[in-house]
Amino acid sequence: MANNNVNKEAKNENKEVKNENKEVETKKAVNQGNTVKEKIVAIPVDPLNPKDNKVKVTINGKEHIIERGKQQKVSKAVYDMLVISGFVVEE
Secondary structure, three states: OHHHHHHHHHHHHHHHHHHHOEEEEEEOHHHOOOEEEEEEEEEOOOOOOOOOOEEEEEEOOEEEEEEEOOEEEEEHHHHHHHHHHOOOOOO
8 A cells, every 4th residue: 555655656656757857958069069969857756766866878888877866958869768767758
Protein backbone atom coordinates (compact mmCIF):
# COMPACT_ATOMS: atom_id res chain seq x y z
CA MET A 1 0.00 0.00 0.00
CA ALA A 2 2.81 2.43 0.90
CA ASN A 3 4.57 1.60 -2.36
CA ASN A 4 1.42 2.58 -4.29
CA ASN A 5 1.40 6.02 -2.62
CA VAL A 6 5.08 6.53 -3.44
CA ASN A 7 4.44 5.66 -7.09
CA LYS A 8 1.52 8.11 -7.23
CA GLU A 9 3.69 10.86 -5.71
CA ALA A 10 6.46 10.19 -8.23
CA LYS A 11 3.98 10.36 -11.12
CA ASN A 12 2.59 13.67 -9.81
CA GLU A 13 6.12 15.10 -9.59
CA ASN A 14 6.79 14.01 -13.18
CA LYS A 15 3.66 15.84 -14.34
CA GLU A 16 4.84 19.00 -12.59
CA VAL A 17 8.31 18.68 -14.10
CA LYS A 18 6.78 18.18 -17.56
CA ASN A 19 5.39 21.70 -17.38
CA GLU A 20 8.80 23.09 -16.42
CA ASN A 21 10.66 21.67 -19.44
CA LYS A 22 11.12 24.58 -21.82
CA GLU A 23 13.17 24.86 -24.96
CA VAL A 24 15.83 27.54 -24.95
CA GLU A 25 18.12 28.61 -27.76
CA THR A 26 21.55 29.92 -26.89
CA LYS A 27 24.51 31.06 -28.92
CA LYS A 28 27.99 29.91 -28.04
CA ALA A 29 30.95 32.06 -29.04
CA VAL A 30 33.05 28.95 -29.60
CA ASN A 31 30.70 27.85 -32.37
CA GLN A 32 31.01 31.29 -34.04
CA GLY A 33 27.34 32.17 -33.75
CA ASN A 34 25.85 28.75 -34.51
CA THR A 35 22.61 28.28 -32.60
CA VAL A 36 22.71 25.37 -30.14
CA LYS A 37 19.34 24.12 -28.90
CA GLU A 38 19.14 23.53 -25.18
CA LYS A 39 16.34 22.50 -22.85
CA ILE A 40 15.68 23.36 -19.23
CA VAL A 41 14.94 20.20 -17.26
CA ALA A 42 14.22 19.37 -13.64
CA ILE A 43 14.53 15.74 -12.64
CA PRO A 44 12.50 15.02 -9.48
CA VAL A 45 14.11 13.55 -6.37
CA ASP A 46 13.57 9.79 -6.15
CA PRO A 47 11.37 9.14 -3.07
CA LEU A 48 12.58 5.52 -2.88
CA ASN A 49 16.25 6.54 -2.94
CA PRO A 50 16.61 10.13 -1.65
CA LYS A 51 20.43 9.88 -1.44
CA ASP A 52 20.61 9.40 -5.22
CA ASN A 53 20.82 13.11 -6.02
CA LYS A 54 22.58 13.01 -9.41
CA VAL A 55 21.93 11.45 -12.80
CA LYS A 56 24.86 10.71 -15.11
CA VAL A 57 24.40 10.77 -18.89
CA THR A 58 27.29 9.74 -21.14
CA ILE A 59 27.22 10.59 -24.85
CA ASN A 60 30.19 9.73 -27.06
CA GLY A 61 32.43 9.41 -24.02
CA LYS A 62 31.50 12.79 -22.55
CA GLU A 63 29.80 12.66 -19.15
CA HIS A 64 27.03 15.06 -18.15
CA ILE A 65 25.93 15.21 -14.50
CA ILE A 66 22.39 16.47 -13.81
CA GLU A 67 21.36 17.18 -10.23
CA ARG A 68 17.92 16.02 -9.12
CA GLY A 69 15.47 18.62 -7.84
CA LYS A 70 17.07 21.59 -9.66
CA GLN A 71 16.33 23.19 -13.00
CA GLN A 72 19.30 22.99 -15.35
CA LYS A 73 20.05 23.68 -18.99
CA VAL A 74 21.06 20.62 -20.98
CA SER A 75 21.78 20.08 -24.65
CA LYS A 76 19.15 18.56 -26.94
CA ALA A 77 21.13 15.29 -27.08
CA VAL A 78 21.23 14.97 -23.28
CA TYR A 79 17.52 15.85 -23.10
CA ASP A 80 16.74 13.11 -25.64
CA MET A 81 18.67 10.54 -23.57
CA LEU A 82 16.76 11.60 -20.44
CA VAL A 83 13.46 11.14 -22.29
CA ILE A 84 14.50 7.71 -23.60
CA SER A 85 15.56 6.57 -20.11
CA GLY A 86 12.31 7.84 -18.55
CA PHE A 87 13.75 10.56 -16.30
CA VAL A 88 11.91 13.32 -18.19
CA VAL A 89 8.44 13.19 -19.74
CA GLU A 90 8.42 14.75 -23.21
CA GLU A 91 5.85 17.45 -23.88
